[in-house]
């Protein structure tokens with residue numbers, strides 16, 4: 001399988017508002033994601049997970065290093081092109097859903113297709129199929145503020161994958177959900193991954209990470225370990241992840 | 252005092268909410284101070300025409316007071332809304348409603364003190380400025396005392412305390428009705444999308460069209476005045492309904508059209524506008540109504556002020572005008588003698604004899620005699636004045652050589668634009684119009700009519716015809732006075748120095764009184780000009796004050812809108828970017844939305860003014876302003892200045908908005 005995403009020596013330094021104080025969020029990140037993979041990136045709060053994801057999402061740029069996605073060099077991409085790139089290649093799911101309260105669920109999901117100037121009839125057909133699959137058909141005419149967290153996140157997933165992106169990025173997608181709805185969301189992720197969707201998920205929950213096929217651990221600004229699920233079941237994988245996490249704790 | 256301290260802290264912490272609130276209250280206090288100081292200046296009573304001007308300023312202060320109550324309620328409500336969450340938090344943390352009332356009381360008390368001190372101070376300072384304006388506009392000032400009367404300041408204090416009590420009552424009720432959970436989530440709860448209310452939208456359209464229709468079809472100045480408030484009310488109601496319901500109906504129709512709606516160019520704007528309209532319809536409608544009020548008041552009063560010269564010239568073709576129901580021989584002699592004695596030359600002498608202006612109504616087949624006893628206001632649109640004059644008198648007064656062949660022939664001068672044809676039917680007596688005279692041909696005839704209804708000057712061959720017509724028309728005893736002739740003796744005099752002119756007029760008036768003739772009316776252009784200037788200047792002053800008040804209110808509403816939208820839009824901005832809209836595009840979309848939201852009320856207001864124009868034009872005729880081109884110019888200039896000010900306010904507050912969005 002081909003590398004869809006390739007990051008080499010990515011470093012990110014934030015200039016603090018107080019002059020002179022710098023925060024090195026990422027030090028030297030090295031990672032690849034192949035097509036069809038379901039990868040989780042784990043790390044504690046503040047370890048730079050969102051920073052990494054934002055760089056892959058072209059919302060931010062590394063201070064140095066190289067990021068390649070689907071053959072494009074993201075470090076040299078311009079703001080205007082970046083927006084188009086996001087639209088065409090990427091899908092997003094965020095911890096806080098990021099749905100527009102001002103438009104209906106249906107319009108929220110259609111939004112990326114409208115932005116890409118897709119034909120509306122085709123778009124609506126896609127929407128219908130997707131809504132069926134994600135069990136949100138009855139919600140389509142409602143407004144985001146009328147939905148529960150789990151429902152909102154499923155809508156967000158629908159919006160993320162309706163463009164059939166090469167890579168689905170998820171930043172703490174279960175962060176605002178209870179355990180039952182988290183479970184449901186992860187089931188959905190698993191299902192769409194089985195249909196060939198590449199997923200890169202960032203989380204600090206080992207339970208969520210244990211549903212992925214591969215887990216990367218990030219600490220002190222580097223990827224310092226990774227685990228493959230292989231033939232392990234969820235429970236064994238989870239134990240292994242937890243074990244790795246405890247070994248990471250400062251002695 | 253725990254609560255006093257907490258209240259103080261709260262105000263300091265919630266600057267963003269309290270500053271505009273307290274500023275608007277200070278503004279209201281200052282406005283009332285200024286208006287009351289000016290309206291109750293002891294000097295006012297000493298002015299010529301004091302009664303009218305006192306009434307006018309009294310009216311102005313009442314309007315300002317009503318405006319204050321409405322506006323204070325508006326800002327007070329916004330403050331309450333902004334602070335609901337905070338109150339909820341306090342409530343959860345263990346402050347009961349009773350304590351919240353107390354807290355609120357102290358907050359109000361502090362705001363009150365600040366408002367009073369700053370408001371009275373700025374009010375007094377600005378009343379200085381107002382006096383300067385008055386001096387300039389009214390051409391008076393020495394009469395004004397410019398004093399700061401303690402009783403006035405006391406009444407301002409009472410007004411402001413009253414306003415604060417009212418606001419306190421409102422917030423107490425709002426706290427009383429709420430429960431803590433609701434308070435906490437007051438702002439988060441997504442508002443329901445408004446129903447597209449067809450009925451209200453249609454009622455709005457009907458009201459607006461009706462109001463416009465009244466304005467366009469009004470016939471006479473008098474009915475313009477009578478229908479003005481109906482038209483205003485209809486347009487105000489129509490505006491509110493259209494903004495609240497009409498906009499939603501239209502936007503939802505657009506959204507139903509999928510080909511249109513699901514297009515990058517329209518998707519965000521249309522959905523964004525639906526959301527904005529539901530939140531801001533009332534605010535936007537208020538901006539529109541207030542803008543219209545600014546434009547109408549300032550344009551009308553400015554038109555009156557700048558047209559006052561016309562008004563004077565029209566009513567006074569000569570500098571001295573003397574009229575009576577009997578021949579003015581003694582008066583004439585006394586006047587010429589006095590002028591000779593004073594060594595002043597009288598020029599442009601006019602001696603005119605005619606009938607009184609006779610009240611007629613227009614009927615299908617001509618004019619029908621009427622009188623003030625039978626007349627009802629329903630007929631006001633049909634009323635005309637008919638003045639009869641014999642050919643000999645006409646020739647004598649104007650030096651005209653025109654002749655009339657038969658007794659059926661007449662010369663006619665009329666200001667009635669509806670009159671056409673060769674025939675004039677006066678209550679059954681038909682005349683041939685051999686020539687229709689133009690304005691120049693009658694300019695030497697002085698002031699033929701003092702009422703704003705259309706005039707017919709009918710010149711017949713012989714005086715005997717006039718007498719028999721009058722006898723036929725006015726047969727009863729009550730109407731005998733209609734048969735009186737009207738004599739005018741008008742002239743100019745050659746004096747330039749203002750003091751000398753005044754002295755001459757005074758002396759002349761005395762000399763005439765001693766002439767032995769009675770029952771005449773003596774009028775001097777100079778005195779008339781003075782009182783007109785006072786009246787029109789007074790109006791213009793009120794117009795400026797009200798205009799400024801409404802403008803500032805508009806600015807504040809715009810500011811509130813920018814702040815509340817800035818907070819909402821920030822979220823939208825970020826999300827759209829993440830979903831793949833580029834920075835520039837997002838900015839452009841949001842900018843164009845804001846522009847639309849702002850341009851909309853202004854454009855509506857300008858349309859309102861355009862429709863109001865014919866109505867106001869007619870009303871101004873009552874005040875002797877017939878030069879409508881001048882009024883049009885004034886209106887356009889006022890509209891232009893207002894649009895520029897509006898744009899500046901928009902730009903200034905837009906900065907607040909962008910600061911919030913791009914934080």
Ligand SMILES: Nc1ncnc2c1ncn2[C@@H]1O[C@H](COP(=O)(O)OP(=O)(O)O)[C@@H](O)[C@H]1O
Pocket residue numbers: 014015016023024025043044045046047048049050051052
């Ligand atoms: N815009 C920023 N400016 C300055 N520092 C930032 C910014 N964003 C993140 N950081 C810092 O970078 C580090 C990593 O943050 P983040 O990527 O959000 O961590 P995580 O998502 O793993 O919790 C933190 O120390 C954070 O304070």
Ligand SMILES: [Mg+2]
Pocket residue numbers: 049050051172
């Ligand atoms: Mg994060």
